[in-house]
Amino acid sequence: xxxxxxxxxxxxxxxxxxxxxxxxxxxxxxxxxxxxxxxxxxxxxxxxxxxxxxxxxxxxxxxxxxxxxxxxxxxxxxxxxxxxxxxxxxxxxxxxxxxxxxxxxxxxxxxxxxxxxxxxxxxxxxxxxxxxxxxx
Numbered sequence: 001x002x003x004x005x006x007x008x009x010x011x012x013x014x015x016x017x018x019x020x021x022x023x024x025x026x027x028x029x030x031x032x033x034x035x036x037x038x039x040x041x042x043x044x045x046x047x048x049x050x051x052x053x054x055x056x057x058x059x060x061x062x063x064x065x066x067x068x069x070x071x072x073x074x075x076x077x078x079x080x081x082x083x084x085x086x087x088x089x090x091x092x093x094x095x096x097x098x099x100x101x102x103x104x105x106x107x108x109x110x111x112x113x114x115x116x117x118x119x120x121x122x123x124x125x126x127x128x129x130x131x132x133x134x135x136x
């Protein structure tokens with residue numbers, strides 16, 4: 001699945017993604033500034049959470065409530081080595097049955113099982129976003 005969209009269409013794109021993902025682990029690939037965190041904000045809202053979403057660049061993971069469910073939002077950009085992840089208990093997060101939205105997942109590829117969806121984002125020449133789901 002591939003979608004071209006402007007930033008004003010992001011909420012509808014998020015709803016469309018939710019309908020098409022097959023897992024609760026979403027891996028977000030894309031260059032810095034392409035809109036990964038903006039899309040995650042729209043997804044958290046589309047899931048039905050009222051929590052304020054911000055980038056977990058320094059905290060590594062943010063947690064949002066969704067009724068009895070949780071959403072974990074990871075930003076692994078600043079991770080230097082896998083030991084940092086073990087120090088904050090990454091295994092507990094990854095082994096949970098909650099939603100896991102992971103920016104910069106290439107940093108933990110070796111820790112992931114095969115049960116995830118891949119979301120790739122890029123910008124076209126007009127600064128519109130192009131998103132692809134499950135294309136490796």
